[in-house]
Amino acid sequence: MTANIVLKAKGITRQFPGVLANDRVDFDLREGEIHALLGENGAGKTTLMNILYGLYRADSGEVYRGGQRVAFHSPKDAIKRGIGMVHQHFMLVPVFTVSENIMLGAETTRRGTLDRKAVAAHVRELSHQYGLDVDPLTVVGDLPVGIQQRVEIVKALYRNAEILILDEPTAVLTPQEAEDLFRIMRELTQRGVSIIFITHKLKEVLTVADRITVMRAGKVVGTVQPQETNEAKLAAMMVGREVILKVAKGEASPGENILQVKDLQVDDRRGLEAVRGVSFHVRTGEVLGIAGVQGNGQTELVEALTGLRPIHAGKVLMNSHEVTGKPPRPIIETGMAHIPEDRQRHGLVLSYPVADNLMLCTYYLPPFGVRGVIQPRAVDVNARKLVENFDIRTPSPYVPTSKLSGGNQQKVIVARELSRPIKLLIANQPTRGLDVGSIEYIHKEIIIMRDRGVAVLLVSAELDEIMALSDRIAVMYRGQIVATVAAAEVTRELLGLWMAGATPDKV
Amino acid sequence: MQSSEERTSPQTKSIMRFLRPTLNALGVPLLAVLTAMIVGGLIIAFAGGDPFMAYIGLFQGALGSPRALSETAVWASPYIFAGLAVALAFRGGLFNIGAEGQLAFGAVMAALIGYALPGWLHIDLPAFIHIPLAVGFGALAGALWAAIPGALKAYTGGHEVINTIMMNYIALNLTSFLLNGPMRDPNPLNVIARTPGIAESARIPPIFSGFRVHWGFILALLVALAVWWLLWKTTLGFEIRTVGANPDAAKYAGIDTKRTIVLTMALSGLLAGLAGTIEVTALNYRHELGFSIGYGFDAIAIALLGKTHPLGVVLAALLFAAMRNGGTRMQFLTQIPVDIISVIQALILLFVAADAIIRYIYRIRAREERVVLTRGWGG
Numbered sequence: 001m002t003a004n005i006v007l008k009a010k011g012i013t014r015q016f017p018g019v020l021a022n023d024r025v026d027f028d029l030r031e032g033e034i035h036a037l038l039g040e041n042g043a044g045k046t047t048l049m050n051i052l053y054g055l056y057r058a059d060s061g062e063v064y065r066g067g068q069r070v071a072f073h074s075p076k077d078a079i080k081r082g083i084g085m086v087h088q089h090f091m092l093v094p095v096f097t098v099s100e101n102i103m104l105g106a107e108t109t110r111r112g113t114l115d116r117k118a119v120a121a122h123v124r125e126l127s128h129q130y131g132l133d134v135d136p137l138t139v140v141g142d143l144p145v146g147i148q149q150r151v152e153i154v155k156a157l158y159r160n161a162e163i164l165i166l167d168e169p170t171a172v173l174t175p176q177e178a179e180d181l182f183r184i185m186r187e188l189t190q191r192g193v194s195i196i197f198i199t200h201k202l203k204e205v206l207t208v209a210d211r212i213t214v215m216r217a218g219k220v221v222g223t224v225q226p227q228e229t230n231e232a233k234l235a236a237m238m239v240g241r242e243v244i245l246k247v248a249k250g251e252a253s254p255g256e257n258i259l260q261v262k263d264l265q266v267d268d269r270r271g272l273e274a275v276r277g278v279s280f281h282v283r284t285g286e287v288l289g290i291a292g293v294q295g296n297g298q299t300e301l302v303e304a305l306t307g308l309r310p311i312h313a314g315k316v317l318m319n320s321h322e323v324t325g326k327p328p329r330p331i332i333e334t335g336m337a338h339i340p341e342d343r344q345r346h347g348l349v350l351s352y353p354v355a356d357n358l359m360l361c362t363y364y365l366p367p368f369g370v371r372g373v374i375q376p377r378a379v380d381v382n383a384r385k386l387v388e389n390f391d392i393r394t395p396s397p398y399v400p401t402s403k404l405s406g407g408n409q410q411k412v413i414v415a416r417e418l419s420r421p422i423k424l425l426i427a428n429q430p431t432r433g434l435d436v437g438s439i440e441y442i443h444k445e446i447i448i449m450r451d452r453g454v455a456v457l458l459v460s461a462e463l464d465e466i467m468a469l470s471d472r473i474a475v476m477y478r479g480q481i482v483a484t485v486a487a488a489e490v491t492r493e494l495l496g497l498w499m500a501g502a503t504p505d506k507v
Numbered sequence: 508m509q510s511s512e513e514r515t516s517p518q519t520k521s522i523m524r525f526l527r528p529t530l531n532a533l534g535v536p537l538l539a540v541l542t543a544m545i546v547g548g549l550i551i552a553f554a555g556g557d558p559f560m561a562y563i564g565l566f567q568g569a570l571g572s573p574r575a576l577s578e579t580a581v582w583a584s585p586y587i588f589a590g591l592a593v594a595l596a597f598r599g600g601l602f603n604i605g606a607e608g609q610l611a612f613g614a615v616m617a618a619l620i621g622y623a624l625p626g627w628l629h630i631d632l633p634a635f636i637h638i639p640l641a642v643g644f645g646a647l648a649g650a651l652w653a654a655i656p657g658a659l660k661a662y663t664g665g666h667e668v669i670n671t672i673m674m675n676y677i678a679l680n681l682t683s684f685l686l687n688g689p690m691r692d693p694n695p696l697n698v699i700a701r702t703p704g705i706a707e708s709a710r711i712p713p714i715f716s717g718f719r720v721h722w723g724f725i726l727a728l729l730v731a732l733a734v735w736w737l738l739w740k741t742t743l744g745f746e747i748r749t750v751g752a753n754p755d756a757a758k759y760a761g762i763d764t765k766r767t768i769v770l771t772m773a774l775s776g777l778l779a780g781l782a783g784t785i786e787v788t789a790l791n792y793r794h795e796l797g798f799s800i801g802y803g804f805d806a807i808a809i810a811l812l813g814k815t816h817p818l819g820v821v822l823a824a825l826l827f828a829a830m831r832n833g834g835t836r837m838q839f840l841t842q843i844p845v846d847i848i849s850v851i852q853a854l855i856l857l858f859v860a861a862d863a864i865i866r867y868i869y870r871i872r873a874r875e876e877r878v879v880l881t882r883g884w885g886g
Contacts (some may be wrong), residue, residue: 113852308758329761338759349752361761362750370744 003030005067006194007052007083007163012061016045021043021047022058023218029163031194032189036197036209040238040435042405047196049165052196053085080112084156085165095143099221100157101140113293115209117354126157133186137492146177157193164188165196170204171433175463176293177494182208199436200238202231216240237391239437249447252471254315257306257317257422257453264314266297266304274300276336276479287446287456289487293499294461297479299341302428302459306338307331308346319423332361335423339413339430341459343406347413350402354394355383357401358416382419390415391441407438414442418449425449428459443469445476463495509543536812538865539858540826542613547851547884556843568836569829574838577720579592580789585610589806590813590820591734592649597815598738598749599771601750605656605671605804606779608678609649615682615781617645617787618794619690621705634758637708642784649780650773652678658773661765667772675680675803686796700796728779728821735817737774746791747771779803810854827852 007029012021021044029035039045050056054065054072063070065081067240068384072078075085092101099119120136132150140148149169156164166185170178170376185195185208199205205212206226213223214237221237236242242418245457259282268274274297281287285413293483303309305316316324318334340346345454348357359368359379367378383397392411394404401409410430417425422483446469450456460466466473474484474499535716548558589606596603603609620641624652625632632640693703713721727881739746749757750767757764781804787794809827813819830852834845858865 040819063840086697194664209560327761327763328759329763332761340759345753345755347756351752356745360756363745363760364742374740374742376747381541 003032005198006066007067008033009048009052010062010064011056012048012051012063013049013101014044014056014058016047020218022051025061025215025218029194029218030211032192032209033210034189034195034197034398035199036199036205036212037215038202038205038212038234038486039215039236040200040437042217042409042435043158043215043238044216046167046213047218049085049167049196049198052078053083053165079159079161082162083165084153084159084161086152086156086167086169087150088168088171090152092140092148092151095139097137097139098111098143098151098154099136102136102158103153106159107236108302112211122158123154126154128185128426130191131374132184136377144177146173149173149177150182153184153188153507156192162192163194163196165198168200169197170199170201173254174188175461176292177255178204198488200290202234202436203341205234206231214238219298235436238435241406243436243440248470249446250345250451252286252450254286254471255453257281257283258319259315259457260315261305262306262315262317264301265298265312266309268297268300268314273312275433276306276481278476278479278481279314280474280481280484282455282457284423284453284455285450286471287450287458288471289466290459290463290471290474290481290497291463291495292458296457296476296477298428298461301428301476302338302341302457304456305331305371305426306336306340332346337417337420337422337425339425339427340418341428341432343410343413348401348409349398353398354392354401354404355379355386355397355411360416362420367442370470373428385420387414390445407434408444410434410438414445420443422449422454424455424457426457429461430463431460438457463499466495467492475499513558515790517583532544534869535862535865536814538860539812539855539862542865542868543593543851543854543857546579546854547847548656549842550850551847554843560841561837561843561847564837565830565833565839567833567840569833571836574718575832577715577718579829580720580724582832583824584724584727584785584789585723585802586805586809586824587731587821588778588785588829589802590809590824591731592782593810594813594815594817594820595734595738595747595778596771597810598751599747599768599775601657601660601768601771601775602668603653603772603775604668604807605653605674605678605776605783605803606806607801608675609776609779610783610803611653611682612652612678612783613645613649614704614783614787614794615690616648616780617641617784618702618705620644621709622703622793624704627693632708633705633818634708634710637706638711638788639648640712641709641788643703643826645784645787646777646780649783653768653776653779654773657769657776660772661768667882672823675807677834682794686794690794692793695844702780702794704793705788705843709788710792711785719790721785721789723785730778731817731821735776738817742781743770745775766878779806782806805852808852812855812859830876871877 005028008026008131009027012022012025025044025048036044047056051058054077063072067498070081091432097115102123103114103119108118123134123136125215126132128233132154134147134150134154140151143151153164169181171180185197189195189323194435209226211477213227213232214221214224214234216238227399232243240311261281262279264275264278265273266275278301281289290298300309304311307326311325314324315322316454321334323334344350349360356379359382363374367375368382380397386392387394387397388410392415393408401412415455425446430446431442434442446456446458458466458469470487472484473487473490473495477499478501482503484502515793515824544562548562566849568575570576592606592609593603624637624640652674656674657666659670660667683700686702690702692701693749711722713719714725740747746757746762746767749760749762750764750771754764805827809823811821813823830848834848837843838845
């Protein structure tokens, strides 16, 4: 197996203020392979790729493209040498059509006007050739995320990319969409495209990669074949210690009902029915997991329960108080904690110091607010305690929260929500986009809360997470709960079927 | 735990990294002022004047004598109040362009209480009651005038920029009507649109006899301190800043965002109302049409130059006041028209608003933007 090496990085070092993001990194990519680059957030994966793509310059080290030494000054140079990158956040204009987006920056013109027809034909041809199934005339904003991603891939292929860098491509995809992506990736490699696949999800790497390189703290830890490793070994390489992937939890001992929801109906932002008559309950000391492909009403359900969205019909009882249609504060005051789906939009004020975010929901209560005046000492004591107890990695509690990594930002929310006396925890996608270490940590905290008698409502699109934490599982499909089962009595396959809309025979 | 060691070791460097933006925040306005003065000097030289003489005149006129200092403080008082008004609204995520109207409405109300209240009550009021009443009603009038666009924003989504501009027109025309009609000074010698003089008991006295600088200036400084305290030391201030920084998170945290928006606008209007009130009760002793033209708009420049911080607002207001005040002396000394001051002020604002120019000229690295651009170092 001595396939051509199409791209090679040698001894790449890149320093950022306070951080050595890449430390003498070696990396190579063979023709027609999928080479996974695995590492936690902040391990230096994206920095390395940005150097290979010409977004950054390395402080030292060399890059070779097809055996020839190259120096990219901008992505333009990289694109010229056949390298394409699909970013985690798509670079698409939502109001443009697929072909308009694809030709953007590489417009084909005919007598001074855009030659849309030629572009559309080319896009169709590429899309057909690689089994991408993209219609060039659709407006991008109307497409689901998974298809938008394919548009990005076509965009790179349109510019004659032979090397594709995919930065966390599955972070935004449903399990089905991810499967489709893997199929497309294999298709691409069979036609000679080489792929660098950046991720921190272990399962995916083992399914799809030909080789796996693991990075930690700016260094390459090693390169392995998927056959000779497994999830536990990879996780240990990533984190630098043994990681418990299975959540250790004992039997649940559920008690009285804390949250009771009856025939709840909620509209979404456009006024369409998103939650269509949902009823369930959560008891003390148990985790009810709500499984479902994203966009089946889970977001609206949680927003309604937490007072962020008006309720159209139905009833919500918290701790036997009726809270239907109440604003967030009275609901919070009945003992509700909420880990929101969009941590940067709802959960944090990014410009605030960590200390202020750690009292965001209780600033007006003693010890923080006394007669309308904020007590800086109490804020400080609280912040130092939580930073220590929840292992939030920050140089000081007074650093703007925007400076923290995603995992530590989430820990700020978790610390704040779990450190006050609560009866119900509503956690919506609590570990999305986080690294293995943080996921392990947050899962452990959720189980600790359960064992202390807190009722937990867990909403997640990650089936593994639902299976690992829940005592009972409810499956949401098109705004309704199609099944509620005990976690022990259900298989992954069955849940997957229900999530896809198959009706269960028994409930 | 290898990784934790690696993260804590460059701690001092990290601290510097977080300090630098603060230094930048102070540096850019100062450099903007300096650059505007240099460019202004070039313009003076180009027009055939002597920039050094001009600036000497400006300095003398602004700070060169006790009288000059007193006059600068007189100019600064409404600037501080109005600048605080705009800055407070900015902190709450609102752009109050309506300070001009709130100020005018506050001035009318203060004047009315000042000249008419003793007549209505048929008693002579002592100053310690009459002054607070006049100032208080003036401030409340400004608060009310701003609360209207605040409520429109909170409950209907109507944008405050549009609505405060509309409220400006209403206030200015209403003032014009009142000063020409029901509230016009009935003195047969009076030929202009103005109210009667306010009662002695409603007048805020000068600090030193023989100088015009009045206790309103001290009040302005105290109010600046109070605004700082309110914003950073109270739960209400926390609410205002949270709604301003991230309204979604504010709602999530249980803050009544609608109420906070109305309250923020009302407080902003209260401060603007004080600007007008002080001019009536401490300086002119009546309301005269057109006295305030531009305070409310200069206030936006002052708030931005002061980086929407109360201390910065005070410094920026003093600077603007010194330039306005010194301009007269400059014109007298060098025959350079006082309008050059407006040019320099406009340049300051330009450089503060488009701070990339300043960063480019003085090679100040905008580290903040780099981080945003790259979204961190990894992951």
